[in-house]
Amino acid sequence: MSLSIGKALKWWKKGIQPNMKEINSAQDFVDSLLSAGDKLVIVDFFSPGCGGCRALHPKICQFAEMNPDVQFLQVNYEEHKSMCYSLNVHVLPFFRFYRGAHGRLCSFSCTNATIKKFKDALAKHTTDRCSLGPSKGLEERELVALASNKDLSFDYTPKPKPLPMPDLEEEEEIASEPALPANMEFTLLSTLNATQEAEEKLLLATSGR
Known part of the structure; x- marks a missing residue:
């Protein structure tokens, strides 16, 4: 039985x-x-x-x-x-x-x-x-x-989270430097030339003495 x-x-x-x-x-x-x-x-x-x-x-x-x-x-x-x-x-x-x-x-x-x-x-x-x-x-x-869970013998590696896609518009803004206006470029160039002429005159005057 x-x-x-x-x-x-x-x-x-x-x-x-x-x-x-x-x-x-x-x-x-x-x-x-x-x-x-x-x-x-x-x-x-x-x-x-x-x-x-x-x-x-x-x-x-x-x-x-x-x-x-x-x-x-x-x-x-x-x-x-x-x-x-x-x-x-x-x-x-x-x-x-x-x-x-x-x-x-x-x-x-x-x-x-x-x-x-x-x-x-x-x-x-x-x-x-x-x-x-x-x-x-x-x-x-x-x-x-x-x-x-420490009571279980189970191993698992979490899936990596996908990286966020960059905003193309923001990326382009960061990559490209802002262009100077045409008149601003001309002003900077004129100032540079005037400075060089003044330095040359001073050098000539000094050597003449």
């Missing part, structure tokens, strides 16, 4: 479909989102002790079975509390939808009583679409939050 109890599947492992995966770490979570390509990814945040999560689990498995092209990621809140805290997940059951270059599409909490919210989001975001560019995954601020 004790052997059969020991082998009993935990409720969140029952009914698991091929397109359902339990996340093991922050790095696994980030990599799973990025490697999903253009697939719709649904992240299911749950807790073993959450009654609402347990009651909703069989329906989530049904949705996964009916939508084999959708990737479902399961995040156990009890095992990854610190990561969930960095991702601002504080209510369970909680779901986030991601897709390709669009990144996060929506996030919400729902139970069996409000399952229509999940159905509507699934119907909306499973429509055929193509997002140009590589998968975005988590937002920049979330990646930075995970990297700064």
